[in-house]
Amino acid sequence: MISIKRKNVPLRELCCRPAMSLSIFVALIAFAFSAMAQSPTPTPEDRFTIKGSTEIGARWVDVEGSENKFRSDFNYKRGFRVFDSGLTIEDTSKSGSKAFDALTILGSGWGADPNGYFRANMERDGYYRFDANVRRVVYFNNVNNHAVGNDLRNLHNSDRRRNFGDLDLTLLPQNPNIRFRVGYSFNFADGTGSTSTRISRGDVFPAFQDVDYTANDFRVGADGKVLGFNLSGTYGYRSFKDRTRFFVNNDPGDVTTNTVRINSMERNYPIDGETHFGVFSLNRTFAKVFDVTAKVTHAAVATDFTFDEVVNYFNSTNVNVIDTYNAVGDSKRLQTRADLGFTWRIADKFRVSNTFNFDGFNINGGNIYQFVGVPGSTTRQLNYTATRYRRYTNTLEGDYQVNNRFGFNIGWRYTHREVALGISTVNFGTSIPAIVPEEAENSTHSVIFGTKFKPTSNWTVFADVEAGKADNVFTRLANYEFANFRVRSRTHFNKFAVNFSFITKDNDNPGQSVTAPTASFVTEVRSRIFSSSVDWNPIDEVSITGGYDYHWLTSEVSVLIPLGGPATAGLSQYFVRDNYFFIDGSFRPHPRVGIFGSFRWNKDNGANVAIPPLGSSLIFSEYPIDLKMPEVRGTFRLNRYMDWSVGYQYFDYSELTPQQVQYGIAPQNYNAHLPYVSLRIYLGRAAMDR
């Protein structure tokens, strides 16, 4: 197992640390109390309306079985936590000097929880609006990988913490003529992990990572109205740097088929980059019937990097070898998007819309590369790549509202795409050939139809379908024939609601290969999703919601694969047969007692077909699992200001193992017990109203 390595962090990063965010949250709670306790002129009750609650508690976690899988799935830890907290302060005074009309703060998931957030909204109508959204995710991933056979080590894992957030300030937010916006976003990641690295032209080892990534965004913009046109402009800038280090300090143990032994590896790979982007949009509605929106975006992104790697290992003949890799280079992307849409309300019940989109970018990158291995194996190269992409899409739609209970729309979409890819590798000392790019382009059409009708006043049915060819010009040479259908039913009564959805997606891709023109490469993907839910609130004290979902998916791909000899025509299959059932219930048997119970069950049964032997031309994959998640919780009102809760949560995960049987890897089953207690404290009006 790997663990997060604590590091000294720059002062600027401290602002997003959980402890700091928590401190801010506590400070604001304290502010709420102080606001309530202020001098009586005017009385706090007169001036401030305060409403909020915070829940603090502790949780115990006991995992039997694969703790790595449990942490990869949920990552809940034992310890103190602050969660599900919120506070609203409204300043109802007419004072011209008040700081805000309303301040709302929400927070959850701090402490032993892996996913924390802190949101704040503060605004004074007519003057400003401030929004903050700060999040922290502790991401853990360490699950078995069949590629390493009986070796239970996963080559690609991580234990990282990411702090990211957005802070936005709008000045004069309600002003119809001019508004100003400034914003800042940050994104910091640190922690550990591993990836795989290839040595001696074949053998693979895990390379450990010391993750250090930083990105900062700044944006400024203005919105306004000129000559009846709503105009909006934004300029943004992002700088980012990646200082992630890759290393192997000693031989971590051979992967099953390795023939070399590694002594050490050190890779320094600093990347710096920046993005400049500008967005301009325009909107106007003429005579209340003709609405036009145009938007133009231009972005320029550039990175530069150096790559230095030294690998010390014993090769298959037990000779100590030191390989060095060096690369230096840069890459640029220039992207322009232009969108134009209009809607013409020809009659009260009839509209026509047209939307045109253009997306184009060029990416140019390259490096100067040097590899020095055993004496005499030095390679020096100039690598250069170029990508050119253009996409034009036009969607024409019309919708007609027959009456209040029935309307429909019909549309047509046209897409034209052009992709050109070029790559050149030139050894030093040789002439530089011109890049001959691989080019592809296609034009596709699809039709759209949708309807909404209300058979009764309580029952609404939505249905839509889109069928035709999609624009995957690059990933496959042929078009992507698809048909997507979706129907939803919503039935709502006063105390009772029933929802159904059914979604089907059929995708066929009759692929071709320039290197095997007579072979047929067909990809067929069929997906069916049925979803349902029921909500029942017979009385205020009882609330029950439940549902069932079934996801059926089959993917079959005709492939040409090598099986130790000449290539063989084969078939690659993937199956999903996933059931999801849930029921949640809330009860209040006594004014001072609340009970919550839930049961969530996710089970993929697999396709129940015979598993082909390894080395077969039939490639088979599925991931049948069984995950049960029951929870029960009791809440007891102690007094007007406090509730005490006690609960228990259980996770029962098991893998139904065809893949593990096939590859000899033990299932990563676990049972996790999570008992918890908590105290909810109510503030201000939230307490008074109880």
Place this chain on the structure above:
Amino acid sequence: MASTTFIKLILVIVTFSVIVIWGAFGTVSQAISTSEVALYENEAVYQVGQDDYVGSETCKACHEQQFDQVAKTIHGKLGELTGWKGKVVGCEACHGPGREHVEGGGDRTKIKIFKEMDTKAVSESCLTCHAGRENHNNFRRGDHFRNNVGCTDCHSAHGSTFGPEKAGSITFANDASRDRPTLASRAMLIAAEPQLCMSCHTETKAQFSKPFRHKVLEGTMNCSDCHNPHGGFESKQTRVALGSDQSCLRCHTQMQGPFAFEHAPLKTEGCGACHTPHGSNNPKMLKRSSVRQLCLECHTNIVNVELDPNIPTGPHTQTSIRTQNCTVCHSQIHGSNSNKDFFR
């Protein structure tokens, strides 16, 4: 010289077009044109001869409950102004002039009752004020509008009314805490995200309950972090990051590149080509449990991969467990600066 002439020609055409459009449509996007505006001062003192308007206080006489509820909202606060965007404010801003309704003893046919209107007509009414913000500009061309999901399916113009508080899960956010303050009430939503979105998109609740998922039920993310429910130019009404990047890159910044060697589908098809953004039983939210299956759906002929017919077949043999997982060797599959085959 030729370029100067061209610029002049463009200017003439643009000017002429503006004049024609202006002449054809005349007025600007207002609910009520300037000549119709009823500017009123507090106690329903009307100007510009708007005798058809009676003022919100008159409405209160019969609709006190609704009046009190609206008064707490930002819509209610507009009633304290003398006019906003040159429009009528108060109840009649949405429901229309009420004099005939009042004189008719509450005649329902003489006032706009939104429950009896079709969804698009309701939305058009809201858009008379709420159009013009970039966030809302494409609502009329969005999936929701097209499928007759209107403003009042998610928002309440009279303000949010959440039910009594209930006990709920401490792990997954749910609607058990309706009475607690949320940002939903500021946006006048009828319920908080994600419960609001899931009331129609029911299948997403199962997706967000999978072992590998974005933390939406936990509250760390909202649906509207990635999707713009008010429409947009992107497929599935997704938002964009940094002006032109797909919304995933707003948080997953390391993947934005550009790389010296791009895995082109990341840019041309998007992250959704390989990942299921809502949730999956498969690690890393991949669309397939086996990486090999995922790669083969595009690279069907791995004997000679399309871009490089010179790739030898040996390293790709499917008789070896190790070479069955493509990303063991092609570890930098999102793009690399050092190796065109994404090895390092």
